[in-house]
Amino acid sequence: RQALAHRLKTPTGDLLAHPTYGCDTATVLGLRNQQAMQMLLIHFVRTALAQDPRVQRIDSIHTAARGEQVRIEARVTPVTRNTPTDLNLVFPLG
Numbered sequence: 001r002q003a004l005a006h007r008l009k010t011p012t013g014d015l016l017a018h019p020t021y022g023c024d025t026a027t028v029l030g031l032r033n034q035q036a037m038q039m040l041l042i043h044f045v046r047t048a049l050a051q052d053p054r055v056q057r058i059d060s061i062h063t064a065a066r067g068e069q070v071r072i073e074a075r076v077t078p079v080t081r082n083t084p085t086d087l088n089l090v091f092p093l094g
Contacts, residue, residue, distance in 0.1 A: 009089065042063060058076050062074075070091050072088075
């Protein structure tokens with residue numbers, strides 16, 4: 001869970017030795033909290049999780065906006081277990 005959360009909070013390209021590691025969520029920070037922005041966040045999170053070799057299946061991804069923050073809730077099934085794991089992350093918009 002911690003490794004997946006780290007991947008989602010690391011901007012793509014920040015690690016020089018691993019240029020494809022990370023997630024593009026930082027590209028929408030500073031934008032107004034609208035449904036289109038939340039759809040982009042879901043796309044970026046889904047793409048990053050699909051690239052991670054520890055993820056067998058992405059069960060669901062949801063966003064919830066609250067003020068100047070967006071909460072992303074994802075449920076994935078890891079390769080090593082058949083039990084889904086929940087990821088809950090908060091991204092500031094400002």
